[in-house]
Amino acid sequence: MQIAKKYFTEGLIQLTILLSLIGVRVDLDSYLSGYYSPLIEINLGPSSAYTQTPFHNLRETLDGYSVHPKCPELDYFFASRRLLDEVRALGSPRFPTQLNAWLVHQVSATDxxxxxxxxxxxxxxxxxxGLESSGYETSDDSEHLPSGQELCQTTPQVGQGPCNGGACGFLKEDNDAKVKEEEEPAPLxxxxxxxxxxQESLLESISTLSDPAQLPPPTTDVDQHWSHLLSLSVTDLEELDSLVTDRLSDINTDIASAISQDVSLHDAMVTNAGAFGVTLERADTRPVSQQQRTLFRLESTGSSQSNASSGMATGLAALPFASVCNLTSNVSSQSELGDCLDEAVFDQINQLGLEGLDTIDSQLLSGLESIDPQVLEDLxxxxxxxxxxxxxxxxxxxxSEMSSSSSSYCEDECGATGYSSEVDSVPPKGIMDYTTTWSPVDLSESVWHDHSYSSPAFFNQPSVTLPSKGIKEEPLSDDDGSSSLEDxxxxRDELRARALCIPFSVLQxxxxxxxxxxxxxxxHGFSPEQVTLLRDIRRRGKNKLAAQNCRKRKLDAITGLxxxxxxxxxxxxxxxxEKQLxxxxxxxxxxxxxxxTRDVLARLRDDSGQPLNPERFTLQCGANGRVVVQPVRRPAVSTSTSNKTDKRKKEKKQ
DNA sequence: GGACTGTGTCATTCT
DNA sequence: AAAGAATGACACAGT
Structure with missing residues (x-):
């Protein structure tokens, strides 16, 4: 259900973006709550490399999902809001006033x-x-346009000629528009x-209409132009109007259909759209469908792939590469999937590498059986x-096996001989050349790779002469070449542990x-000093791990950002x-x-049989696509209106 | 020699 | 209360 909600929310964001392009602002903040499930992405994401413990301390919750406050995936949530703000900041294109009037009218069922x-x-x-004129007089347009109503009774109908005085306005092909609405449920x-x-196709059609060369003579069939234009734009705009009002009111329930009509997303979405609902219902039981849905979401958004990149990486990692490529239908998606695949493959390579290290460790285990215990002590x-x-x-x-492995330590006073049963490091060079005997220990339980033993010369050095306790606070001396090299x-903690004869390695x-x-x-009867050192070693070791984890997490966050x-x-x-287009x-x-409008007005006649002045009259398209001749508003009216608006603004500011 | 980077450590906060 | 995770800050070594 959360996944479905996530998808719907992305579709909602897209719808909001598109509505913002036409100047309609939709506040989706309430719909963005519980958007992502960062916990899943955290567990699947790259941040788990140094994860020492489960994310049991994920403190903040986001609609049921635990989210670490510093988790980089949490930024996706805020990125969505930021994206909306950016889109809103883009503003809306400024359209002609007449078009704005068309946009705000709504076609109701009763109309x-x-x-x-x-x-x-x-x-x-x-x-x-006459029938049409009566209809105009009682329509909603008459309420909004009283002047048009008066004129409606006296203006002749288009095509009737001057002899048809008393005809009101001219008729728009309602049936034509209705048929188009039925046949094309979602042109808007x-x-x-x-x-x-x-938009390009629409622009081409409009350009064709607006091209004077291709425009038929206005005297032949102006009505057809109007019908063509109105069927093209008015129907769309009316649906847009209804979309703006109805969809916003019922957006929770209709958003799915709105998204399903988004044929402009990608072709792959069309192929998956039919199964979308099925995959939503079977999201919990069909992993393949879930992967398809994830892919579907990726393609439908076209830009939110990074939100699910972590999940994608894991989800797609289980898919054969060919099948993944077959699921993609465009280059951008393939590139995005390529990133995900790279990440998934990289994770697999890492796992292989770790497994290889296990193999190396097992090989090393057999090879180390002949190594001198003293050397291993140093190791x-x-x-x-x-x-x-x-x-x-x-x-x-x-x-948890440390205790068993540490049981072989020697509680001699110096404790240096064989107190460690673990191999701390895999020396990069030279260690396999050792042929001296070495007592077998349980290496498989605690194999630690330490890269600090990088110098082969170290293995040629005699065993370290443990310094006195005072070395704990003494700086390392470079006077003695061999000991300083080893030191x-x-x-430092290892040296301190040796100095205090602590029979445990730092790792232990x-x-x-x-x-x-x-x-x-x-x-073990440790002295207070030894106890303090043991606690310090443990604390520093834990903190070292935490620091490495923290740094890696920080790098991941930077990369994600x-x-x-x-x-x-x-x-x-x-x-x-898209805005420019x-x-x-x-x-x-x-x-x-x-x-x-100019063509129509040029052919209309008033009561006296004179043609209407295009500067004094205009055509307004009301509800149901009816066109009404209306006198042009006086500038003084608009000025007064603007003044009133300004006054209201000033009052609000005050 | 200075800048940069990686690492360890400490102090602190929070769980 | 203790352990430990997380993280900023600092020091230090290496490049």
Missing amino acids: KADCGHPSTSNDSTDTSP TQLAHSSTLE DSDSGLSLESSSGGPVSPGS RELS IVNMPVEEFLEVLDG QEEVERLQAQRDRLLR TAKTMGAVGQQIEQL
Whole structure:
């Protein structure tokens, strides 16, 4: 259900973006709550490399999902809002005033019922002017346009000629528009979703209409031009009107249908649209459908892929590459999937690498059986906290086995001989050349790869002479070449542990369970100084892991933000292009309307038989697509209106 | 020699 | 209350 909600929300955002392009603002903040499920992405994301513990301390919740407050995936949630703000900041294209008037009118069902005129022909001459005029007088337009009502009674009908005085307005082909509405249930949706291709086609059709060369003589069939234009634009705009009002009121329930009509998204969406509902219902039981849905969402949004990139990586990792490619139908999606695949493949490679390390460890185990214990003692004396190559991660599965492995330590006074049963490091060179005997230990439980033993010369050095306790606070001396070389390779904590004859390695101290650690502190008769050192070693080791984890998480966050910036920039460019195209389209429509208005008015006659002055009259398209001749509003009226508006604004400011 | 980077450590906060 | 995770800040070493 959350996934479905997530999809709907993305569709809602798209709808809002498109509505914003036509100047309608929709506040989706309430719909964005519970948008993403970052917990899933956290678990699947790259941030889990150094994860030492489960995300049990994910503090904040977002609609039931636990979210770490500093989790980079949380930014996607805010990115959605930021995207909406950016779109709103783009503003709306400024259309001609007449078009704005068309946009705000709404066709109600009752209007359609009341105005269901028996007009069956596109030829306006076949209709009864008187019947139409009466309909105009009682329509909603009459309420909004009282002046038009008066004029309506005296203006002749188009095509009737001057002799038909008393005809009101002219008839628009209601049936034609209705047929188009029935046959094309969502032309407006196509316009509203402002697909580039669709807008281009629309623009081409409009350009064809507006082209004077291709325009038929106005005397022949002006009505057909109007019908063509109105069927093209008025129907669409009326549906847009209804979309703006109805869909916003019922957007929770109708958003699914609105999205399903989004034929401008991608072809792949069409192929998947039929199964969309099915996949939503079976999301929990059909992983393949879930993957398809994820892919579907990726393609439908076209820009939100990074939101689900983490999930995509894991989800698609299980898919054969060919099948993944078959599911994609455009280049952009393939590129996006390629990124996801890269990430998934990279994760698999990492796993293979870790498995390979396991293999190496097993090989090393057999090879180390002949190594001198003294050498191994030196080996384990490193901090050994390098985590990157640990086969089991920072929290090794064998951490609970530390006690058993540590049982072989010698509680001699110096404690240096064989107190460690673990191999802290995999020396990069030379270690396999050792042929000296070495007592077998349980290496499989605690194999630690420490890269600090990088110098082969170290293995040629005699065993370290443990310094006195005072070394804990003494700086490392470079006077003694051999010891200083080794000291540089050893961690300070390891040296301190040796100095205090602590029979545990740093790794053991750090990784053993806290209960076991407390038992060690209590059961071995350590001095207070040793206890303090043990606690410090454990604390520093834990903190070291935490620091590495934190740094990696920070890098992941930076990477995610960079990708988000690139994605948003690309989306911004795309939206700006669509905005420009929409403005261009609407401008062409406005010019065409002006031209047709002039043609119509030139053929209308007033009571005295004189042609109407286009400067004094204009055509207004009311509800149901009816066109009314209306006198041009005086500038003084508009000025007064603007003054009133300004006064209201001033009052509000005060 | 200075800038940059990676790492360890400490202090602090929070769970 | 203790352990530990998370993180900023600092120091240090290496490049």
